[in-house]
Amino acid sequence: MSNATDQDHDFLTRVLALAQRSRDEGHHPFAAMVVAADGTVIAEAMNASSSDRTAHAEMNALRLASQRHGPEQLATATLYANAEPCAMCAGGTYWSGVGRVVYAMSEASLLALTGSDPENPTLSLPCREVFARGQRPTEVIGPLREDEARLAHAGFWKK
Numbered sequence: 001m002s003n004a005t006d007q008d009h010d011f012l013t014r015v016l017a018l019a020q021r022s023r024d025e026g027h028h029p030f031a032a033m034v035v036a037a038d039g040t041v042i043a044e045a046m047n048a049s050s051s052d053r054t055a056h057a058e059m060n061a062l063r064l065a066s067q068r069h070g071p072e073q074l075a076t077a078t079l080y081a082n083a084e085p086c087a088m089c090a091g092g093t094y095w096s097g098v099g100r101v102v103y104a105m106s107e108a109s110l111l112a113l114t115g116s117d118p119e120n121p122t123l124s125l126p127c128r129e130v131f132a133r134g135q136r137p138t139e140v141i142g143p144l145r146e147d148e149a150r151l152a153h154a155g156f157w158k159k
């Protein structure tokens with residue numbers, strides 16, 4: 001597995017702050033960014049599942065990115081997320097053509113925080129298992145900085 005670069009850590013810092021902002025604005029504490037290989041931000045988004053249960057932060061960012069660029073251009077882009085993409089968002093990553101994912105908190109750690117909270121009945125399927133079924137590789141780096149990633153979730157979920 002490749003290691004996270006300094007640029008990866010810079011964008012993780014930004015996405016962790018954005019997840020806190022999502023919570024502060026009354027949404028679930030999730031955020032995502034799609035960033036080109038040269039560091040250009042293509043899209044960033046927070047969670048919006050209070051109005052659309054499929055509006056996970058990653059899906060929102062991937063939709064914006066896909067409206068702006070085709071899969072060939074997104075192949076070298078990276079999706080940053082404060083939590084591991086769920087099965088839906090891993091599927092969205094695959095279909096958008098984004099070729100690389102860097103996340104902070106694992107789905108297993110998120111599940112430990114959310115428990116059976118009906119607001120987020122965590123779909124516990126590692127994103128690597130979804131990507132492994134695809135017809136082209138998706139590089140995945142994570143979990144990273146999980147203690148830091150938990151902060152935005154502290155006291156949020158009713159287990």
Ligand SMILES: [Zn+2]
Binds near residue numbers: 089
């Ligand atoms: Zn998701």
